[in-house]
Amino acid sequence: xxxxxxxxxxxxxxxxxxxxxxPFVFRxxxxxxxxxxxxxxxxxxxxxxxxxxxxxxxxxxLLSDAAPPLARVTSVSWDEMAPTSxxxxxxxxxxxxxxxxxxAVSVDSATCDECLSEVDDPGSRRHGYPFTNCTNCGxxxxxxLSVPYDRPxxxxxxxxxxxxxxxxYDDPADRRFHAQPNACAVCGPRIxxxxxxxxxxxxxxxxxxxxxxxxxxGDIVAVKxxxxxxxxxxxxxxxxxxxxxxxxARDDKPFALMVADVEMARSLCVLDPKAEAALGSxxxxxxxxxxxxxxxxxxxxxxxxxxxxxxxxxxxxxxxLMAEMARPLVMSSGNISDDPxxxxxxxxxxxxxxxxxxxxxxxxPIHIRCDDSVVRATGRRLQMVRRSRGYAPEALALPGxxxxxxxxxxxxxxNTIAVxxxxxxxxxxxIGDLEHLATYEAFLQAxxxxxxxxxxxxxxxxxxxxxxxxxxxxxxxxxxxxxxxxHHHAHIASCLVEHGHNExxxxxxxxxxxxxxxxxxWGGEFLVADFDGFERVGHLRxxxxxxxxxxxxxxxxxxxxxxxxxxxxxxxxxxGETLDNRWNQVLALALAAGDQAAVQTxxxxxxxxxxxxxxxxxxxxxxxxxxxxxxxRLARSVPREAARIYPVxxxxxxxxxxLDPSPLIAMVLEELRAGVNRPLIAASFHESLGRAAADLGAxxxxxxxxxxxxxxxGVFQNARFSDTVxxxxxxxxxxxxxxxxxxxxxxxxxxxxxxxxxLGTRGP
Ligand SMILES: [Zn+2]
Ligand SMILES: [Zn+2]
Numbered sequence: 001x002x003x004x005x006x007x008x009x010x011x012x013x014x015x016x017x018x019x020x021x022x023p024f025v026f027r028x029x030x031x032x033x034x035x036x037x038x039x040x041x042x043x044x045x046x047x048x049x050x051x052x053x054x055x056x057x058x059x060x061x062l063l064s065d066a067a068p069p070l071a072r073v074t075s076v077s078w079d080e081m082a083p084t085s086x087x088x089x090x091x092x093x094x095x096x097x098x099x100x101x102x103x104a105v106s107v108d109s110a111t112c113d114e115c116l117s118e119v120d121d122p123g124s125r126r127h128g129y130p131f132t133n134c135t136n137c138g139x140x141x142x143x144x145l146s147v148p149y150d151r152p153x154x155x156x157x158x159x160x161x162x163x164x165x166x167x168x169y170d171d172p173a174d175r176r177f178h179a180q181p182n183a184c185a186v187c188g189p190r191i192x193x194x195x196x197x198x199x200x201x202x203x204x205x206x207x208x209x210x211x212x213x214x215x216x217x218g219d220i221v222a223v224k225x226x227x228x229x230x231x232x233x234x235x236x237x238x239x240x241x242x243x244x245x246x247x248x249a250r251d252d253k254p255f256a257l258m259v260a261d262v263e264m265a266r267s268l269c270v271l272d273p274k275a276e277a278a279l280g281s282x283x284x285x286x287x288x289x290x291x292x293x294x295x296x297x298x299x300x301x302x303x304x305x306x307x308x309x310x311x312x313x314x315x316x317x318x319x320x321l322m323a324e325m326a327r328p329l330v331m332s333s334g335n336i337s338d339d340p341x342x343x344x345x346x347x348x349x350x351x352x353x354x355x356x357x358x359x360x361x362x363x364x365p366i367h368i369r370c371d372d373s374v375v376r377a378t379g380r381r382l383q384m385v386r387r388s389r390g391y392a393p394e395a396l397a398l399p400g401x402x403x404x405x406x407x408x409x410x411x412x413x414x415n416t417i418a419v420x421x422x423x424x425x426x427x428x429x430x431i432g433d434l435e436h437l438a439t440y441e442a443f444l445q446a447x448x449x450x451x452x453x454x455x456x457x458x459x460x461x462x463x464x465x466x467x468x469x470x471x472x473x474x475x476x477x478x479x480x481x482x483x484x485x486x487h488h489h490a491h492i493a494s495c496l497v498e499h500g501h502n503e504x505x506x507x508x509x510x511x512x513x514x515x516x517x518x519x520x521x522w523g524g525e526f527l528v529a530d531f532d533g534f535e536r537v538g539h540l541r542x543x544x545x546x547x548x549x550x551x552x553x554x555x556x557x558x559x560x561x562x563x564x565x566x567x568x569x570x571x572x573x574x575x576g577e578t579l580d581n582r583w584n585q586v587l588a589l590a591l592a593a594g595d596q597a598a599v600q601t602x603x604x605x606x607x608x609x610x611x612x613x614x615x616x617x618x619x620x621x622x623x624x625x626x627x628x629x630x631x632x633r634l635a636r637s638v639p640r641e642a643a644r645i646y647p648v649x650x651x652x653x654x655x656x657x658x659l660d661p662s663p664l665i666a667m668v669l670e671e672l673r674a675g676v677n678r679p680l681i682a683a684s685f686h687e688s689l690g691r692a693a694a695d696l697g698a699x700x701x702x703x704x705x706x707x708x709x710x711x712x713x714g715v716f717q718n719a720r721f722s723d724t725v726x727x728x729x730x731x732x733x734x735x736x737x738x739x740x741x742x743x744x745x746x747x748x749x750x751x752x753x754x755x756x757x758x759l760g761t762r763g764p
Contacts, residue, residue, distance in 0.1 A: 007036070007050040007081045012063055014074030015106045015394060016045045018149040020135030022092050023177040024068050025059075032059055035087040039094065040148050042455065049090075050083055069136050070109055070282065072394065074424075092172060105144055105453055107390050108226050108370065109282040110314035112137035114175065119316045125164065128205060130317035131189045131364065135179045137282070141393055141429070142227045142368045143181060147453060151180045155365040162187035181364075189364035191317065196357050198349060208317075211360045212324040219357035220244050222334055222348060226315060227370025227389045227429070228341035229334030229348045231356065232258075236327050241298035247355040249336055251622030254302035256286045256309040256372060258331040260322035265310050268295045268328060275377035283390025284314035285373035287382075301330065306633045311372060314390075317362075333371055340432050340439045343369035368449065369442060370429045378719035384743045385717060387416070388430040393450070395424040396742075396751065399502035400531070402758035407451060407458035407480065409471040410750035411487065411514075413624070414743075415439070417446055417471075418750035419456040420758035425497060426454050427742075427751050434470040444474065460764075462753035464490070466515035483757040483764040487514025488525045489534040490752030491712035491744070496531070497755045498742040501708065504530040505737065506537075506701035508693060508725065511713030511745070512552070512605035512624060521545070523603025523713070526657065526697060528704050531759035537700050538657035540607065541565070544598035555609035555627045556619040561598075562610040566665035604689075604715045607661060611685050614668055615678045625714060631682050632718045638683035640724065644671075646684055648692035659696055664688055683720075690724030697725070698732035710737040714745040 012021070017040050025038045025047055034051035047063070049056055064073045111119075115132045118124040126132045133139070143155040151157060161169060165184050168176035176182045183189060185204065193207035194200055202210045214221050215232060218240040222229045231248065233240040235257050244255070259265045265279055269289040279287050286309040291302070302308055311331070313319045322329070333341040334352050342348040343366040349359065374386040384391070398420060405421040415434050418427040428446050432439040451458060462483040463475035476482055485493075491514075492507030507527040516522035517536065524540025543561045545551040551558050564572035605628060612618050612627035617634065621627050646667040649660040664685065671681050697709050709729050716722045722738060729736045742748045757764070 004053055005050060005083045006053040006056045007048065007083045008056055008060065008078040009081050010047040010049065010060060010063065010076060010078040011044065012047065012073060012076050013044040015070070015072035016067075017147070018106045018135075018140050018180060019070035020068040020175075020177070020179070021045050021071050023135065023172045023174075024066075024071075025063065026090055026092050026172040028059055028062050028066070029090040034059060035090055037091040037093050039092065040150075042148065048081070050087065069112075070106055074395075074397070092178075105147060105149060105393055106140045107283065107392065107394050108139050108142050109137045109390065110284040110312075111316050111319065115316065116319060119319065126184055128208075128320060129185045129188070130191055130208070130315070130320060131181070131183050131362070132316045133179060133181050133183070134175045135177065136175065138179070138181050139226050139364075142366050142370050142389075143364070144453070145367055149180060154180050155367050156181050156183070159183060159188055159364075189362050191360060191362045194359040194361065196353070198353065198359075201358075207360060208320055208324070210358070211321065214358045215325060215329065220247065220355065221358045221360055222342075222352045222356045223317075223321075223331075223360045224345070224348070224362050224366075225318070227366060227368070227372075228343040229352060230331040231334050231352070233330045234325070234327065235297050235301055235330045238298040238300065241300040241330060244330060244332065245300050248332065250332075252303050252626065253623050254305050254307075254309055255300075255330045255332045256311060257297075257301065257328045258318060258322065259310055259312055259328050260319075260326070261312060264328060265312065268292055268297065269308050269310055272377060272379065274382050278375050278377070278382050279310065279312050281390075283373060284311055285375045285390060286311045288374065288376040288385065297328065304630060306636065307376070309374065338433055339436055340442055341369055341371050368429065373430075376717070376719070378722070380719070380723055381738070381740050383717065383719070383739060384741055385745070386414070386430050386747060387427065387741070387743055391741075392429040393426045393453070395426050396497055397500060398423045398425050398755060398758060399497065399500045400759045403761065404459040404758060405456050406460055406462055406483070406754050406757040407447060407456065407478075408462035408750040408754035408757060409443075409447065409475045410753065411464055411746040412466065412469040412471060414746040415443060415471060416747050416750045417443070417450060418754035419450050419454055419458070420754040421454070421456050425751060425754050425758070426450065427754075430747060440470055443471070447474075460757050462757035464515060464749070464753070465517065483753075483760075485753045485756050485764075486517050486534065487749065488522055488527060488713065489529055490749045490756065492527055492529045492534070492710050493531060493752035493755050494742050494748035495710040495712040495737050495739055495744075497751055498739060499710075499737045501710070501737060502531065502759070503708070504528060504704075504706060505708045505710045506697055506704065506706045507534070507710045507712065508697050509713040510604035510693070510715035513601060513603050521599055521601040521603060523601055523605055524607070524659065525602065526700050528700070528706070529710075531756050532762050533760070536656065537704070538659065538696055539602040540604055541651075541658050541660040541662065542600040542602050543606065543610075545601050545606065546598050548599050551606065552624065554620050555613040558606045558610035559613035562607065562662065562665045563614075563669065566662040567669065604713075607689075608715065608718075610665070611668060611682070614665075614672065615682060625717070628715070628718060632686070632720050634679050634682040635686045635720050637679045640683070640687060640720075642680070642683065643687035644680070644684040645691065646688040648688060650696065657696055657700060659692060661689060661692075686718075686720050687724055690721050691728050694725045694728030694732070698729055698734060701734055708735040708737060712739060712744050712748070716744040
């Protein structure tokens with residue numbers, strides 16, 4: 001019987017370039033005795049394969065089932081073709097770059113175990129080489145200039161491979177086949193150590209030796225990594241850490257720590273299995289986890305905080321360094337205060353030079369600045385706090401087909417941008433706070449780069465309603481049709497994208513401040529929302545923000561405001577005397593002059609600030625959310641069951657439900673007078689507000705015939721509060737969508753904006 005032959009043209013989409021996909025296809029096809037070819041193009045990977053039908057079918061299955069570790073296969077589809085005679089083998093062909101790119105760019109990934117064992121092996125030609133990588137690991141997004149992803153389109157273009165590296169690169173059976181950053185000590189990048197005056201002190205192994213020597217004696221050293229420079233110091237050296245904090249003009253924000261491995265991480269923090277899995281993942285984020293009592297670290301690492309931020313070494317250089325140091329290192333982003341992290345060498349020398357005792361640089365350029373990502377282990381789940389290196393630019397699936405190509409410019413703080421087309425959405429790395437000029441410039445570059453990298457030609461630009469956001473102003477200068485998206489609507493939409501949910505939900509969006517559709521400042525919102533639009537159906541009672549923006553930095557002002565609502569202005573005045581002697585002026589301005597004098601806000605974040613101030617935690621903060629974080633820490637020492645329930649009232653205002661916590665504030669004051677301990681009051685505040693919010697959410701959901709509630713906004717980074725709201729809603733029989741892979745804070749805003757503008761059917 002004549003053997004039947006089948007030929008298929010197979011399209012593979014997703015993150016399939018730069019991850020060893022073609023050699024994988026090659027190996028499997030050869031093993032199955034098939035002929036044909038595979039190549040990268042702008043849409044992903046295209047395979048033509050011919051042979052026995054069952055073998056051809058088997059290959060198609062393997063493409064999704066057995067893909068290499070860093071690949072993310074979105075779809076495998078094929079057409080049957082007429083068999084071609086004359087092909088004798090399977091081939092990998094060069095990339096075609098004739099069309100607009102549409103293929104996913106993969107993320108920067110931690111060094112794989114095989115590469116690490118080569119680095120450790122004295123018999124390997126890569127022994128001790130700090131840039132060892134392969135198709136399963138190494139830099140990607142940060143070195144890519146354009147797509148398709150090939151060496152000339154990366155910052156490795158200037159390094160010519162030595163014969164041995166070239167042989168690996170050309171051999172389909174090799175782990176380094178077409179590994180674009182492939183390099184060795186003979187042909188690849190090198191590390192160089194400079195002293196504080198910028199003099200070249202040592203190279204290669206000697207540079208590592210100098211780096212270790214400097215850190216051991218308590219120096220602060222700028223160390224170039226994957227997405228930028230870190231400022232490194234010995235985390236067990238009190239003097240070094242205090243000096244770093246001083247030189248960095250760092251307020252009280254905690255420093256991230258690098259550890260050698262999970263054992264060292266366990267010695268510092270209490271880790272659950274989810275936290276350990278995240279620490280060891282190829283994304284290698286900073287994981288925030290509870291500090292282990294009695295762990296020996298310099299006090300200045302994370303002042304006043306119950307959590308530490310840890311990451312495991314993720315480049316060969318880090319591994320070599322940690323092996324020598326054998327103790328945790330502070331690895332803080334290389335910037336002063338809140339400036340963007342330095343990633344270009346000249347910039348690093350000029351900005352970081354005066355702050356450090358030495359610089360460990362290398363000659364592989366970083367094209368895209370990419371901060372370390374941050375996730376928090378809440379006990380219940382892992383929650384993204386900053387989605388950047390290792391996660392960006394992995395595409396998110398839109399829950400529907402985009403009706404148009406979109407650029408979304410995000411919010412003002414914790415800015416990210418996003419693009420959407422077809423059924424995919426790509427969010428950038430963390431860009432930062434746009435009020436810094438250098439960050440704003442990075443934002444402008446990122447909007448162009450992301451569109452080019454993903455072949456997006458925007459028809460619309462989605463932006464926040466806030467007229468003063470620099471992102472909004474930029475959006476309105478572009479030639480694309482503007483698509484304004486309300487801030488809290490975007491928060492809820494980002495949660496829907498994450499959960500692939502394309503139906504109307506009751507959204508609870510609690511955060512610091514966002515511009516409302518009525519031009520007041522919102523931040524405690526109940527929205528009936530989907531990608532087409534939203535209706536505000538409830539909110540937190542509004543309170544004055546005495547002194548406007550000053551009330552963000554000085555929570556005592558919000559305390560006065562809430563006490564005035566709870567007990568009247570006289571009581572607020574008496575309290576003011578104990579809080580700050582400037583209260584008179586502020587109070588006169590904000591309260592006595594009437595509601596119109598001060599900005600009104602329904603922000604839940606500001607309510608947390610107020611309670612933190614009343615409990616004496618903070619009358620001033622040095623970073624946004626600091627008071628609320630400390631309030632949560634205080635509450636965590638009391639089990640939820642022990643919390644008391646304080647009253648929260650409901651009222652109505654022009655058809656909107658209003659959640660009024662002023663009786664709760666009155667109770668907080670009464671408990672303080674009665675000498676109740678502050679952790680119990682903090683726990684009771686969390687429990688009472690959380691349950692009241694959930695009760696109202698459940699009622700509104702039922703009223704509007706909805707069975708799903710989405711929680712978003714920066715306040716839901718507070719795990720204690722988020723758990724309370726979630727549990728109470730689940731007890732009401734509702735499905736609750738909680739963030740995990742998308743940040744609940746403003747880092748997720750661009751995702752919500754992009755989805756609304758891509759999927760909305762009614763227009764802006
Ligand atoms: Zn590797
Ligand atoms: Zn080489």
